[in-house]
Amino acid sequence: MPTKIEKDSISGQETTGHEWDGIKELNTPLPRWWLYTFYACIAFSLVYVILYPAIPSFSSHTPGVLGYNSRVELEGQLAEARARQAESWDAIAAAELSEIRSNADNLTFALAGGAAAFADNCAPCHGQGGAGRPGFPVLADDAWIWGGSLDDIHITLLHGIRNGGDEARDSEMPAYADILEPEQIEAVADYVLSLSGAEHDGTSAAAGQEVYAENCAACHGDAGEGLRELGGPRLNDQIWLYGGSRDEIVSQIRQPRLGVMPGWQERLDASTIKMLTVYVHSLGGGEE
Ligand code: HEC
Ligand code: HEC
Incomplete structure (x- = not known):
């Protein structure tokens, strides 16, 4: 095909010289602003690849000259959070149950920790927030089978009920x-x-x-x-x-059902059990 660059008579623009069945293609360049943005993006990406982790390989990736890594940053933040919490954990470990309840910092920490541990370990039987289910007593009211003082609840949690343990709360209604x-x-x-x-x-x-x-x-x-x-x-x-x-x-x-509750002493650490005790006690029916 012969190429013949000429001026289009209507638009006044140059053609590319391509022509099909009498239809000629105008040579319309990309707008400048678009082109420069495109070049800027390429320049940016080159700088980014040099500075930051970028190109993947089989086992790792290019590290980037700044040495920045979001995972390392996260680990730092977690360690910081753990160190901040360590103080609260130590305070709980050292405090009597009544001191956890009377100290505002301890209490806030224990209620948050207790609520989390309750959702993980207790809610499957006792319902969300201790709402209870048939066979599993409501813990958010003031009706207690074994007792609702901090010490009563603590003993119930440590050893459980009718689980065969030596110190478990035990009594069997005859059939x-x-x-x-x-x-x-x-x-x-x-x-x-x-x-x-x-x-x-x-x-x-x-x-x-x-x-x-x-x-x-x-x-x-x-x-x-x-x-x-x-x-x-x-x-x-x-x-x-x-x-x-x-x-x-x-x-x-x-034929009595003889409900069983596991003891938590072997499953949870002492501080978590203390926090659970204070949390359950706070649900609404705690006794002195
Ligand atoms: C496998 C089911 C099960 C799990 C899990 C469980 N419990 Fe229980 N819990 C029971 C049963 C059943 C009873 C009532 C037993 C009885 O006295 O007849 C009970 C009783 C109690 C009582 C005594 C209530 C009262 O009125 O004296 C407390 C307090 C309690 N549970 C707290 C907890 C806490 C806190 C957890 C989590 C760490 C937990 N339970 C996990 C089954 C469970
Ligand atoms: C050795 C003590 C003991 C004796 C004796 C006993 N009970 Fe019970 N009873 C219990 C215990 C403990 C429970 C709850 C434990 C379970 O079955 O999980 C219970 C539960 C019950 C409940 C269910 C309560 C509820 O809230 O749903 C009823 C009803 C009951 N007993 C009636 C009786 C009657 C009636 C007798 C006499 C014929 C009797 N019990 C004798 C210990 C006893």
């Missing part, structure tokens, strides 16, 4: 399916319902009163007020571990 007649179980269930003012059969409950006094009062208290030394839950309130319907109560009397 009354093997001990009492079915009518006696029905009767005592009605009596239990009557303790909290729930709907019940009055005649049956009257018959159940004696069964209760003989079999149940030792662990649950004469009036169903509960007995912390034996972990017998209070029965004269509306709070139920396993449900307060007649069927659920009969089922618990026939």
